[in-house]
Amino acid sequence: MPPSCLICEQSADSVTRLCENCNAFIRQSRQQQLKPGCQSPQRCLRCAVDLDSGLSDGALHCAQCIKQPPRFHCCVTATSYNPITGKLINQLKHHSKLSATLPIAANMVEAIQSHYAHSADTIDLVIPVPLHIDRLRQRGFNQANEIAKPICKALGLKLAFNLCERRFDNPPQQQAGLAARHKNLRGAFIVNADVKGKYIAIVDDVVTTGATANAVTKSLLDAGAARCDIWCFSRTPRKQ
Numbered sequence: 001m002p003p004s005c006l007i008c009e010q011s012a013d014s015v016t017r018l019c020e021n022c023n024a025f026i027r028q029s030r031q032q033q034l035k036p037g038c039q040s041p042q043r044c045l046r047c048a049v050d051l052d053s054g055l056s057d058g059a060l061h062c063a064q065c066i067k068q069p070p071r072f073h074c075c076v077t078a079t080s081y082n083p084i085t086g087k088l089i090n091q092l093k094h095h096s097k098l099s100a101t102l103p104i105a106a107n108m109v110e111a112i113q114s115h116y117a118h119s120a121d122t123i124d125l126v127i128p129v130p131l132h133i134d135r136l137r138q139r140g141f142n143q144a145n146e147i148a149k150p151i152c153k154a155l156g157l158k159l160a161f162n163l164c165e166r167r168f169d170n171p172p173q174q175q176a177g178l179a180a181r182h183k184n185l186r187g188a189f190i191v192n193a194d195v196k197g198k199y200i201a202i203v204d205d206v207v208t209t210g211a212t213a214n215a216v217t218k219s220l221l222d223a224g225a226a227r228c229d230i231w232c233f234s235r236t237p238r239k240q
């Protein structure tokens with residue numbers, strides 16, 4: 001019996017754990033390259049949010065990054081967040097289907113390799129966004145860590161899973177504004193190892209507002225890290 005697709009339950013490929021259609025859909029969601037005839041990238045070069053191609057032709061960054069750039073150097077995402085990519089993440093996070101890390105990590109590795117033109121080996125450390133201990137006990141695993149493992153293996157990079165710790169957890173605040181999210185995350189992450197001069201990639205499943213990615217970055221830069229990039233599977237489009 002072939003495994004069933006993690007997204008639609010049709011019969012799936014035993015390596016990717018997705019059916020042909022879902023695999024093709026996810027591959028098509030990787031829109032890092034320029035659209036023919038379009039001068040702007042499809043994503044903000046800084047935070048990877050989808051750029052509105054109708055409004056931003058020629059723009060390289062979103063309005064928010066121009067106004068107040070995040071602390072991280074750049075965000076590399078494999079896909080945009082949509083019901084299909086969201087379902088795959090949901091299978092991992094809320095149904096403990098660890099096999100979902102296979103297509104997630106494989107697509108992230110391709111996006112990372114194309115972003116760094118096959119020179120991601122200049123990165124010193126890879127750090128998964130830490131979960132608070134209560135959340136970790138409840139879920140039994142940190143999804144960012146599970147995603148980071150096969151990525152580090154594929155790229156030959158060092159994974160540092162306990163270098164950064166989450167001191168407190170806030171309830172999900174989908175409705176809270178960005179300023180409120182930043183404020184609630186102040187002091188949430190502590191770094192408990194020497195990261196001076198290190199070039200670090202921070203892994204997460206989804207980047208929504210970027211507030212969490214920014215807070216982890218801030219604590220690493222404050223501890224002396226030289227540069228932090230964010231790697232995620234899905235980037236949530238910003239509401240217009």
Ligand SMILES: [Zn+2]
Binds near residue numbers: 008009
């Ligand atoms: Zn499918």
Ligand SMILES: [Zn+2]
Binds near residue numbers: 045046049061063
């Ligand atoms: Zn941006």
